[in-house]
Amino acid sequence: MAGVQSFFKWLVKYVLAWLLAPLYMLSSTFMFFLRVIRSPMAVLSYRVRETPPAVLQDPALGTHEYVRLGTAKIRLHYVAAGDRSKPLMVCLHGFPEFWYSWRHQLKAFGKDYRVVAVDMRGFGDSDKPPAVEEYKVDKMAGDIIDLIEALGYGSCTLVGNDGGAIIAGRVAMERPDLVTKLVAMNGPVSLSVVRRYARSRPKQRLKFWYNFLAQLPYLPEMCLGFNDLKTLDVVFRGKKMGCRNKDAFTDEDLEAYKYASSQPGALTGVVNFYRANGMRPPKEPTTGIRCPSLLIWGDQDGVLDTDLAREMAESVQGMKVEIIEGASHFVQQDVPDTVNQLMIDFLNQS
Numbered sequence: 001m002a003g004v005q006s007f008f009k010w011l012v013k014y015v016l017a018w019l020l021a022p023l024y025m026l027s028s029t030f031m032f033f034l035r036v037i038r039s040p041m042a043v044l045s046y047r048v049r050e051t052p053p054a055v056l057q058d059p060a061l062g063t064h065e066y067v068r069l070g071t072a073k074i075r076l077h078y079v080a081a082g083d084r085s086k087p088l089m090v091c092l093h094g095f096p097e098f099w100y101s102w103r104h105q106l107k108a109f110g111k112d113y114r115v116v117a118v119d120m121r122g123f124g125d126s127d128k129p130p131a132v133e134e135y136k137v138d139k140m141a142g143d144i145i146d147l148i149e150a151l152g153y154g155s156c157t158l159v160g161n162d163g164g165a166i167i168a169g170r171v172a173m174e175r176p177d178l179v180t181k182l183v184a185m186n187g188p189v190s191l192s193v194v195r196r197y198a199r200s201r202p203k204q205r206l207k208f209w210y211n212f213l214a215q216l217p218y219l220p221e222m223c224l225g226f227n228d229l230k231t232l233d234v235v236f237r238g239k240k241m242g243c244r245n246k247d248a249f250t251d252e253d254l255e256a257y258k259y260a261s262s263q264p265g266a267l268t269g270v271v272n273f274y275r276a277n278g279m280r281p282p283k284e285p286t287t288g289i290r291c292p293s294l295l296i297w298g299d300q301d302g303v304l305d306t307d308l309a310r311e312m313a314e315s316v317q318g319m320k321v322e323i324i325e326g327a328s329h330f331v332q333q334d335v336p337d338t339v340n341q342l343m344i345d346f347l348n349q350s
Contacts, residue, residue: 046225049259055252056259061106062115064125069146076147077125078118081110088153089113090144094162094187094330096224096232096270098124098260100253101161104336109343113157118147120167122269124260135269135276137191141170148178157347161185161332163273172293173285182293183343186301186329188308189289191281193315197308204305211278214271221267229258236330240302243334244326253333293319294346296339298327320346 062081069076079099089109091102102117109115119126121143122135129135144167148156158179160168169189172179188194198205214220224231235241236249236257243249261267293316297309306323313321322342328334 046228046262048262048264049255052259053252053255055103055256056100061103062110062117066125067147067150069143069150072129074121074129074143075127076118076121076143078116078147079106080114080116081106082112082114084114084152086112086114088148088151088156089115090148090156090158091115091117092120092144092158092160092164092167093118093123094160094164095273096123096235096261096267097162097257100124100256100260101330101333102159103333105159105332105340105343108336108340114151114153116147116151118144120144120164122272123266125263128265128269130265130268132272132275135272137166137170137277137282138174140167140273141174144168144171145175145178154178155180157181157183159183159185159343160187160189162187162329165189166191166277169289170284172289172291173287176287176290179291181347182289182291183296183346184293185296185331185339186298186304186309188304188312189293189295189316190284190312191277192284193312194308195281197305197311201305201307204308207303207305208278211274214274214278220271224261224267224270229261232257232261241329243328243330244298244300245334248334248336249330289316289319292346292349294342295319295321296324296331296342297321298324298329298331298334300327301329303329 062079064077064079066075066077068074077099091099091105093099093101098119099117102115106115106117120140122128133139144158155178158168158171158181160166160183162185165184165187166189168182168184172182172189182189198208213223233254236243236254261270295309295313297306299306309321309323313319324331324335324338327338332339
């Protein structure tokens with residue numbers, strides 16, 4: 001009898017989560033339109049930044065380079081630090097981000113690695129295909145596979161945060177020969193594990209309400225661009241998702257993100273990733289992740305449960321998990337020294 005009651009309690013929570021997620025999306029949309037009514041000019045205050053801020057031109061972070069990949073000739077932009085003779089480390093950003101999220105790691109690991117911080121397709125200064133299907137996980141992972149080979153390397157250490165962890169995990173599954181070690185941060189390396197976890201955790205499913213919003217045309221881009229990209233300030237410095245270390249994300253850093261997000265097509269690129277993968281994630285290879293892997297997780301993530309990190313580690317053979325108390329979703333920016341040391345310890349292991 002107790003088992004039946006437990007099942008029905010779970011069922012009620014599950015159904016409520018499915019119902020409340022789109023309702024939460026609708027309420028957020030309603031609140032957005034209220035803000036528009038109160039400040040209609042704020043919709044028009046979104047301006048394109050013509051000149052990159054000085055922090056993006058800092059030579060200490062590395063050199064800006066471009067490469068065209070594959071039959072589609074997608075042009076990717078990346079910033080590289082370290083000698084070309086060193087082992088390759090490729091860093092994949094999350095959303096709504098770009099290469100600059102790895103500024104601390106470019107400095108820290110450039111001595112021992114050729115560190116390449118990529119603008120993935122749709123982001124930063126890389127190409128932004130207009131079609132939604134161009135942002136499927138398998139296509140974005142294909143870009144990274146082509147990039148590693150185009151750079152002249154047979155393998156790399158692959159690092160990813162948030163959505164970048166999803167892409168990194170897919171690369172490790174599809175081409176295990178290319179990934180010697182995998183480091184993920186506050187992001188799932190397997191979407192199938194996320195689906196399984198969310199099915200039994202309605203609260204987590206409710207947190208994915210933004211996937212419903214992303215399916216709408218135009219509106220998500222309007223929300224992101226409203227009041228001159230105010231959403232970026234909320235995301236990176238707000239109470240729910242923002243960096244807990246108040247010195248971690250400066251006004252100059254915010255302006256760098258606004259510069260990248262204000263470029264033509266940038267906001268649509270951000271949303272298209274969720275349009276393409278949020279509701280109907282592609283099937284994953286059955287090979288799984290074989291290389292040594294580390295999952296670093298800030299426990300103050302406003303979207304992803306800390307228990308998801310533990311379940312992810314249990315689902316990937318040999319994955320080590322490190323929970324950082326008091327750190328946010330943007331853990332490599334929030335507590336870079338702690339993250340860098342965890343990476344060093346892991347990478348030095350034979």
